[in-house]
Amino acid sequence: MIAEVGHYALVLALALALIQSVVPLIGARARDGTLMAVAEPAALAQFGFVALSFVMLVSCYVASDFSVRNVFENSHSAMPLIYKFTSTWGNHEGSMLLWVLILSLFGALVAAFANNIPRSLKATVLAVQAWIAATFDLFILVTSNPFLRFAPAPLEGRDLNPILQDLGLAIHPPLLYLGYVGFSISFSFAVAALIEGRIDAAWARWVRPWLLTAWMCLTVGIAMGSYWAYYELGWGGWWFWDPVENASLMPWLVGTALLHSAVVMEKREALKIWTILLSILTFSLSLIGTFLVRSGVLTSVHAFASDPLRGIFILAILVLFIGGGLTLFAWRAPLLRQGGLFAPVSREGALVLNNLLLTTACASVFVGTLYPLVLEAITGEKISVGAPFFNATFGPLFAALLVVVPFGPLLAWKRGDLLGVAQRLSGSFLVALIGLAAAFVLEGKPLLGPFGVGLALFVITGAITDICERIGLLRAPLATAMRRAAGLPRSAWGTAFAHLGLGITLLGIVGETQWGAERIVSVKPGDKVAIRNYDVTFDRTFNRTGPNYTELASAFTVRRHGEVIGTMEPSKRNFAARGTATSESALMARGVSQLYLSLGEINPDGSAVIRLYYKPLVLLIWLGGVVMFFGGGLSLSDRRLRVGVPRPARAKAAALAPAE
């Protein structure tokens, strides 16, 4: 019964989405308030039904109802409750339902809280949002229905893939989807603006909160995924340039560009058409990202054909939304009026350069990810594009971008003074040079390391300089500076923190890739392995039983300069339900650096092969992501942006108060 309720609720959601995608649009064209007013309740009810559907699926999972095929294939009665819960979206069908849930959530938030935008625009936005929702509801119902039952019901499920039985699955996919799907709002706003044929600076203001929310979630979602891979995979890598990772990086790159071009549009009315185009591209890349992963086309071009209906449906969705969006853009964009003027050297100019570098970096990731697929499909020739290619192309582009980052916020709008900005950044240059020299003296070659440290310090101190310049620290009395700091718009703090986070991440990347140490050895109980200032002693191997696995763990004592600082217990887990094993590595944080120990082959004589790493500064990689998230949050809380943001009581107050 529960599964049937979920199934039916999804059908109702589809019906509502179809109504919502047509009626408000007619209302907006005909200036008919009654028809436009259909949009809000439809969006709210649609969210209600999708949420009901999702809750029903979750309860099937929690109750281990194996008569539902999807539950049978991905769950097991012995799994801890939390994993029963998360396995709801640990598979294709369930994850698509989560996707639609988040989509309808965003739609409902726009319906409920975006009260400051013109009625016809809001109605159109919600209609476009409903096109997406209807398509996806249909996709789930036709090709990927998680509610289908089968008889006879088996007694036991097939278990969730053990590698997914991790807290990472609870956090990473929902965050990533919040990011992907959040960009649908800026897509809908862009399409609505094209339909209305009118766009101004206020558009950027209305879109910005949604854009920021999506960007924040995607940023921290990617960081989380990277950390998950890092501790779960057992060889200490945190980014592999895998197509699946690239699929999430591409929307992030273009979304970041969009976030910056929207600033120019809001402040100076410039780059309007470009911002519209970026909005369409960002969501297009989110769709491509979702489907690159979902369609199986990545494993092989042929896997795509193994489920033709699903594959063709996916292609149709891509063509419909990306092709349709770009066609609409080509047709309507010339109607939009261009805005403010600026000199090449100006804040606008710097932001345009930012956009250029980010989109080019995205283009190199895009072509690297898809070229092998296209080449194989056309000529049958197989080539590989992996990390070395991306490091060689993406690396220099992003390094160039990082050099520009500290200049941007210090340049004046319209016409900037590059020399003056360089002077104000002289402190940053100095710190960067000292860092570079120190890194060279302490760690020496490879030269990439010291330069990386210099660049990271330049970005970090550049962000600090930005704030110091704005509040006149050292030039004005301290009390004045502090008062100014308190009065500084939150978005200025947000910019500084986001850029700071970028520098922190870079510092972590440089530390981990350039100065890490690695030992691969075979050890017997009692053996000692030294790495940097630490040594690790292999004590013993023992068995342990978890809720749904047994594991063979090895205990190691860690000493620093001979003093015991703790133990590490990597293990090999064996999941009986699927007959699969995972390797669980052990991590020990030392400040922001880590010791990383993973277990290889364990021989019958009690000896074990271990991989021991020292990873200097590694935690900064993800900490930087968290700082970027925090910066985004600060910017989101800026009163200027509260117009239309989901924050009912205070939003109204802010809208009435004059802006700064």
Added chain:
Amino acid sequence: MRNRIERARVVSSPPRALSNLPPQAAWCFVLVWLALMVVQSAVAVQPDEILKDPALESRARALSRELRCMVCQNQSIDDSDAPLARDLRLLVRERLTSGDSDSQVVDFLVARYGEFVLLKPRFAWHNAVLWFTPVVALVAGAVAMLVAIKRRRVASAGAAPLSPDEEQRLAEVIDQAP
């Protein structure tokens, strides 16, 4: 005890091909190769493979990172635990010990396995689209950007700029707008 250890080893032996993967394992982001890792134990390079000469070994490691394990998805032979990857690692080390240069080793492997083995495709005409897209995008974007800025400035050069007073008044009006 021994029995358990034996079982763990058997279970964790890697698959021969991708087709062994359960289809629902292909989740998002990390998961395609996470799924691969399910069946692989953590250690790729084995202690017995490491060469005595550290200079040679570091060359071998650097080369290994550029070579693809052909039965894996997007893994270098340095990261992979598949038997084929081990064979290739040993082969690379064998060639290096017998005095081959890095490029000779790579040429040997390409001749044997095709370009598929390279994680960084060759810088050649048939890969022009791949290698030139970033460059072309950057240059074309930069030119388009400069032309657009210049053209619009020329087009509006006739209009007299606002005086500071006017700008201030304008700013006030804008700020007062809700």
